Every structure is written in C-alpha cells, then in structure tokens.
Amino acid sequence: MAQRAGGPVRLLLAGLILVLAVAGLLAQAGFMLREGSDQLSAPTTHPLRDLLTEADRTIPPGQPYAIPSDVRADNARYFLYPRQRVAVAAFDRDALRRAGVRWVIVTNDRRPPELSGARDWFRVVLRSPGGRLIEVEP
Amino acid sequence: MTDWLLTAAACASLVWAGWPWARGIPGNRPDAVATAGLAYLCGTALFTLAILGAAFLTLELDRLTLGICLVTVRLAGRLVDGDRPPGRPVSGSLRLAGPPLALAAATLGFGVVQAFRLGGIDTIDFLKAWGLKGTSLFLDGNLDFSHLRGPHLFYPLEVSNLNGAFYVLLGRVDDEVVRLPAALFGVSLALALWWLARLMMPPAGAALAVALAVMTPQFTSLMTNGMADLVVAAYVTVCALAAYRWLEDGGSAWAPLSGFAAGAAAWTKLEGALTCLVILAGVLAVRRALRTPGVGVWLAWFAVFVVPWQLFQRIHDIPPNRAHFKKIYLDADWIVGHVSRTLAETAHWGVFWPLCMALIGLSLPLVWRTPFRRLAVLTLPNVVFTLGAYVTHYRAGDAGSVEATAHRLYLHLAPSLAVMAAAGATVALGIVCAWRRDAAVHPPTSPPESSP
Numbered sequence: 001m002a003q004r005a006g007g008p009v010r011l012l013l014a015g016l017i018l019v020l021a022v023a024g025l026l027a028q029a030g031f032m033l034r035e036g037s038d039q040l041s042a043p044t045t046h047p048l049r050d051l052l053t054e055a056d057r058t059i060p061p062g063q064p065y066a067i068p069s070d071v072r073a074d075n076a077r078y079f080l081y082p083r084q085r086v087a088v089a090a091f092d093r094d095a096l097r098r099a100g101v102r103w104v105i106v107t108n109d110r111r112p113p114e115l116s117g118a119r120d121w122f123r124v125v126l127r128s129p130g131g132r133l134i135e136v137e138p
Numbered sequence: 139m140t141d142w143l144l145t146a147a148a149c150a151s152l153v154w155a156g157w158p159w160a161r162g163i164p165g166n167r168p169d170a171v172a173t174a175g176l177a178y179l180c181g182t183a184l185f186t187l188a189i190l191g192a193a194f195l196t197l198e199l200d201r202l203t204l205g206i207c208l209v210t211v212r213l214a215g216r217l218v219d220g221d222r223p224p225g226r227p228v229s230g231s232l233r234l235a236g237p238p239l240a241l242a243a244a245t246l247g248f249g250v251v252q253a254f255r256l257g258g259i260d261t262i263d264f265l266k267a268w269g270l271k272g273t274s275l276f277l278d279g280n281l282d283f284s285h286l287r288g289p290h291l292f293y294p295l296e297v298s299n300l301n302g303a304f305y306v307l308l309g310r311v312d313d314e315v316v317r318l319p320a321a322l323f324g325v326s327l328a329l330a331l332w333w334l335a336r337l338m339m340p341p342a343g344a345a346l347a348v349a350l351a352v353m354t355p356q357f358t359s360l361m362t363n364g365m366a367d368l369v370v371a372a373y374v375t376v377c378a379l380a381a382y383r384w385l386e387d388g389g390s391a392w393a394p395l396s397g398f399a400a401g402a403a404a405w406t407k408l409e410g411a412l413t414c415l416v417i418l419a420g421v422l423a424v425r426r427a428l429r430t431p432g433v434g435v436w437l438a439w440f441a442v443f444v445v446p447w448q449l450f451q452r453i454h455d456i457p458p459n460r461a462h463f464k465k466i467y468l469d470a471d472w473i474v475g476h477v478s479r480t481l482a483e484t485a486h487w488g489v490f491w492p493l494c495m496a497l498i499g500l501s502l503p504l505v506w507r508t509p510f511r512r513l514a515v516l517t518l519p520n521v522v523f524t525l526g527a528y529v530t531h532y533r534a535g536d537a538g539s540v541e542a543t544a545h546r547l548y549l550h551l552a553p554s555l556a557v558m559a560a561a562g563a564t565v566a567l568g569i570v571c572a573w574r575r576d577a578a579v580h581p582p583t584s585p586p587e588s589s590p
Contacts, residue, residue, distance in 0.1 A: 010504065011573050014566035017500050021346060021563040024493035028353040029241050031488030035355040036248050044257050078265040081273050082285035 048107060051130035052079035055105055058125055058133060059083065065103040069110035076105055093121045096136050107131040141308055145315040148307055149322055155208050156181025158215025163398050165383055165391030166225035168333050175329025178322055179372055183402035184211045186299035190446055193281040200279060204303050230340025238349035245352050246325050249361035253317035256362055264364030266290050268297045273311050275302025282454050291456045294447055296406040297366040317362040324361040327372035327553065328352055334379040335557055343564030350556035356486045356549050367546040370410045373403035375553040377414045378516045381421050384432055385512050393432025394439060401443030411444060413520050413550055420515045477525050480544045490552065494559040501562025510561040517554045524551055
C-alpha cells in the first residue's frame with residue numbers, strides 16, 4: 001500500500017517502529033533458541049506414566065482401585081479407564097477391606113504411613129520410580 | 139513406525155476431506171498451500187462434528203463409521219462448491235519476507251520434531267478431558283461418557299473426538315502419535331495466516347505477522363501438549379481475519395469463513411464461542427447495523443457447530459459447566475499485577491506481548507487513517523475481555539488456577555495481535571519507502587554558488 005512520507009516526526013516514528021520490529025524479532029529468535037535448547041536437553045522419561053501403564057496391565061478389567069493422591073487421581077483415571085476409583089476414608093487394613101479395595105496405587109506425592117514399607121496384609125506388586133502398586137490380601 | 143505412518147496418512151485424509159470446503163467457503167479461492175492449511179482446519183472440525191452426528195444416530199463409533207464420516211464430509215463439500223475468484227495478494231518485494239519466514243518455518247519445524255520425540259502426553263487437561271474422552275470414545279464406541287464423572291464432561295468435542303478417532307484407527311490408546319495431528323494445527327494456522335495476511339499487506343508485513351505469531355515458547359509448547367488452545371487460536375485467528383475481509387469487501391462473501399471458524403472455535407472450547415461472538419459484535423459495530431449482509435450465514439455456521447452438542451448434552455444428561463464463572467473477583471490491584479506479570483513472563487512468551495503492544499501503540503497514529511484500524515475493532519476488545527474477564531471470573535482470585543490457565547487463554551488472541559503489530563510495521567515501512575523514493579526523485583541540492 002502506497003504511503004506518503006509526511007513530516008519528519010512521522011518519518012522518525014516509522015523508523016523507530018521498524019527498528020523495534022527487527023530488534024524484537026531477533027530477540028524472539030533468541031528466546032526460541034533457548035527454548036529449543038532447554039526442551040531438547042530435558043529428559044523425556046515418564047515414571048508415573050510407566051507405573052500406571054503397568055498397573056493397567058496388572059489390574060484385571062473391571063476391578064476398582066484406590067489412590068491416596070487426589071492430584072494423581074486424574075492420571076490414574078485416564079490410564080485405568082474404565083475402571084472406577086473407590087473413595088476410602090483411610091488407608092489402613094480395616095478401611096480398605098471394608099471398602100472392598102484390592103488394588104491401591106501409591107504415588108510419590110502422597111504416601112500414607114500405613115502403606116509404606118512391607119506389611120503382612122498387603123504385597124507390593126509393582127515398584128517403580130513413579131510409585132507402587134499394592135495388592136491388599138483378602 | 140507403522141503407527142506414525144498411519145497417523146500421517148489419516149492427517150492427509152483429513153486434508154482431503156476438508157479440501158472442497160477450504161476452496162468453497164472463503165470469499166476468494168486460496169492458493170494450494172493455503173488451501174492445505176484451511177482444509178486441515180475445515181476437515182478436522184467437520185469430521186469430528188460428523189462423529190457427533192453418528193453418535194446421535196446411535197451408531198457404533200468403529201472404523202467403518204468413522205470412515206463413512208470422513209467420506210461424507212468430503213462429499214458434502216460439493217454443497218459449497220462455487221467458482222470463487224482467486225485472492226489477489228498485495229504486491230511487494232519478497233526479499234524482505236525471507237528472513238522472518240525462515241525463522242517461522244524453523245520454529246514450526248521444531249514444533250513438529252517435538253511431536254515425534256516427546257512420547258506420551260501427561261498434561262493435566264489432556265488426562266482429565268481431551269485424552270480421557272478420546273479414550274472413552276474408543277473403548278465405549280459412543281459419546282455417552284457413561285463411565286465418566288467430573289466437571290469436564292461439558293467440554294466440546296473437536297479435540298477429544300479427533301484423539302478418539304486416531305485411537306480407533308490404531309486399535310489402541312496411543313497418546314504419543316496424537317501429538318502429530320495436534321502439531322499440524324500450528325502449521326495450518328501459519329499457512330492460513332500467511333494467505334489471509336497477504337491479502338491485506340505486502341510479503342514483508344505478512345511474514346512478520348506469521349513470524350511473530352509462531353515464534354513464542356507458548357506456541358511451540360501448545361503444538362504438542364494435547365491441549366485445545368492452539369486449535370482455538372487457529373480458528374479465532376481465521377475468524378478475525380475473515381471478519382476483516384468481510385468488512386473490507388463490503389458484501390457478505392467472507393462471512394461464511396468467519397462464521398465457520400467461529401463455530402469451529404466454539405466446537406473446540408467454550409471460550410472460543412465467547413471470543414468469536416465479540417468479533418461478530420465488532421463487525422456489527424463497524425457496519426452500524428444488526429442486519430448487515432452476511433450475519434445470517436455467520437450465525438448459521440456458528441449454530442451448525444454449537445447446537446448439536448448442546449442438544450446431545452441434554453439428551454444424555456451430560457452436566458453443564460458448574461465450576462467456572464460462578465463469582466466475580468474485582469481486586470483491581472491483584473488483577474493488574476497478575477496480568478502484567480503473566481504477559482511479561484519470558485519463559486512463555488519471550489518479549490511477544492511488550493513488543494506487540496509497543497508496535498501497536500507507536501503505530502496507532504499512523505494506522506488510524508488506514509483500513510487497518512478495523513483490525514483494532516476486531517482484536518482489541520477481545521484482548522481486554524480475555525485479559526480482564528478471565529481473571530475476574532475464571533476461578534476468581536485463585537492465583538494458581540488462573541496462572542495455569544492464563545497463558546493458554548492469551549494464546550487464543552496472540553496471532554491476531556501479531557497481525558495488528560505487523561500492520562503497524564507495514565505502514566511504517568511504507569512511509570520509510572516513500573521517503574526514500576522522494577529523496578531519489580528530488581535529491582537535496584546545494585545552493586548555487588554566486589558568480590564572481
């Protein structure tokens with residue numbers, strides 16, 4: 001689109017805009033280089049995904065599960081679909097048995113003391129950097 | 139490897155299905171490259187809508203049904219088949235456009251490479267909604283979501299249906315390969331943006347618009363992380379730029395593309411509906427008439443995408459949105475502080491927002507007497523609306539929730555803002571070129587020497 005040059009203020013303003021546009025574009029290129037470098041050097045491992053994928057293979061279809069972490073419950077729901085999560089009041093032996101829960105997914109962000117270590121009323125079926133899958137003995 | 143090839147072939151088939159729509163809906167016939175970008179946007183929107191149509195008919199959503207949906211979309215494209223005149227780009231030298239286009243292409247290439255190397259998607263909204271509902275489509279063969287509970291069931295279905303369709307095609311849930319169709323929305327946005335911007339400005343300006351739009355960490359991150367926001371950004375951008383052509387054209391030839399993109403944005407995410415309705419309000423404000431030519435067809439396309447999902451939700455007792463927009467939060471200090479901090483976060487944006495705002499602000503006196511001022515009417519109300527209204531209404535005052543959402547919502551408008559900034563730079567370039575031309579025609583002369 002044809003423009004007229006106009007007065008010196010207009011010309012100065014136009015020059016300033018062009019300098020800013022070029023400098024800004026170069027700055028954005030710099031940010032993208034940094035972003036690319038950061039992303040390419042970031043690890044692409046998914047410990048929680050690995051745990052939940054393995055849990056999906058282990059827990060029989062249709063069987064519900066419990067998970068202490070509300071934050072990770074969304075992850076579990078996605079990977080274990082269409083199995084349902086069972087809400088339990090506590091994670092001790094009696095509460096879990098009362099609720100009829102056989103499978104418990106314990107993620108690293110919330111580990112109830114009752115489910116840590118080894119106990120005679122459950123066995124650890126899966127152990128990974130993302131957490132543990134526990135089977136409550138009937 | 140086979141999964142990737144199948145996924146790539148399915149993406150190509152979406153372009154094939156959307157091709158006649160991309161040729162027939164815009165006011166001018168796009169060139170082949172732009173058609174490919176628009177065809178992907180049209181094909182995905184209509185194909186996923188056709189899946190909803192199949193669900194209405196209680197058909198099992200298996201490979202056969204999805205294949206029929208795809209072919210139906212392609213054949214139905216004959217409905218809009220017409221002889222449109224080819225678009226006439228603004229003339230200008232391509233030389234200056236080279237560097238920004240190269241930078242934009244490198245950025246998009248990086249985004250696509252990331253799709254291949256990042257593995258499965260773990261973003262929380264993908265797990266809660268876009269991926270989960272896709273999984274439900276695949277495993278249950280319907281859209282009832284009867285195994286699902288939670289507050290996200292009302293989310294529209296473009297992205298989740300697309301994910302589910304790929305799972306059906308592959309025969310298993312594979313959230314690694316669905317990064318590819320997600321990344322192609324970014325590429326399609328760039329192709330469509332380039333063409334629409336070329337109808338408004340010379341190559342250098344259009345290239346700057348594309349480069350500014352795609353060269354942010356937020357853009358490349360959302361190309362592959364399974365969220366719906368880049369998809370919304372693509373449709374909102376097409377809606378806004380087609381609305382600009384609609385205003386410039388004076389008739390109604392561009393209303394169908396603007397309305398189609400508005401409907402597709404609403405079909406992707408609730409915010410898309412609100413944003414595009416504000417764009418329509420901008421058109422009506424400029425035309426100063428409610429019954430302006432094209433409004434009917436705009437609203438008809440919008441309804442094509444919005445009404446079926448609303449009906450389906452009621453038929454299947456899918457609960458409406460109960461979590462958001464329940465109360466208003468009006469702490470001005472907090473809002474201003476939060477918005478400005480968010481916009482200045484270089485980890486997400488580089489210097490995109492300060493840069494674009496400075497370019498727009500400085501060029502305002504130059505742009506105001508050009509047709510580009512209409513871009514302001516179509517873009518700036520949404521910027522104010524999004525920057526303001528979402529912090530005042532969305533999970534009011536919950537800083538963590540707003541923080542997690544704000545950057546994604548701002549991306550919806552970032553490409554339109556990039557076009558405005560590029561328009562300002564285009565006018566500035568025109569002034570500098572005119573000055574150089576004048577200086578060449580009338581070179582400054584030294585005063586004549588006095589004869590002895």
